[in-house]
Amino acid sequence: MTNAFEDIQKFGKENLDTAVKAFGAQQKSAQAIAAEVADYSKKAIEAGSAQFEKLVGVKTLDKAIEVQSEFAKTAYEGYVAHATKVGELVTAYAKEAFKPLEGAIAKAQGK
Numbered sequence: 001m002t003n004a005f006e007d008i009q010k011f012g013k014e015n016l017d018t019a020v021k022a023f024g025a026q027q028k029s030a031q032a033i034a035a036e037v038a039d040y041s042k043k044a045i046e047a048g049s050a051q052f053e054k055l056v057g058v059k060t061l062d063k064a065i066e067v068q069s070e071f072a073k074t075a076y077e078g079y080v081a082h083a084t085k086v087g088e089l090v091t092a093y094a095k096e097a098f099k100p101l102e103g104a105i106a107k108a109q110g111k
Contacts, residue, residue: 021100029093033086040082047075 051071058064 018100018103022097025093025097025100029089029097032093033089036082036086036089040078043078044075047071047078 051067054067054071055064058067
């Protein structure tokens with residue numbers, strides 16, 4: 001009877017440790033993603049302000065269209081790079097968060 005109670009206690013402690021590790025990985029990933037989003041937002045605002053200043057100084061419609069087209073291309077490329085990086089972060093951190101659970105799942109499956 002005591003042995004079964006110790007086994008249950010050990011099982012509970014192992015599961016708690018696994019949950020804490022997974023939660024830690026999740027928090028770390030959320031912080032990294034938030035930092036990346038904040039950095040991108042700051043850069044986007046700065047680029048938008050610089051673009052506005054360029055447009056104010058333009059004398060002709062053709063030049064305004066050219067400046068705006070260049071900005072749109074640069075902004076799109078920047079967004080695609082940002083989205084790719086955030087996607088990579090999410091994938092990497094999902095794998096990292098799942099690592100502590102792999103052992104528990106393997107143990108539950110009897111491997």
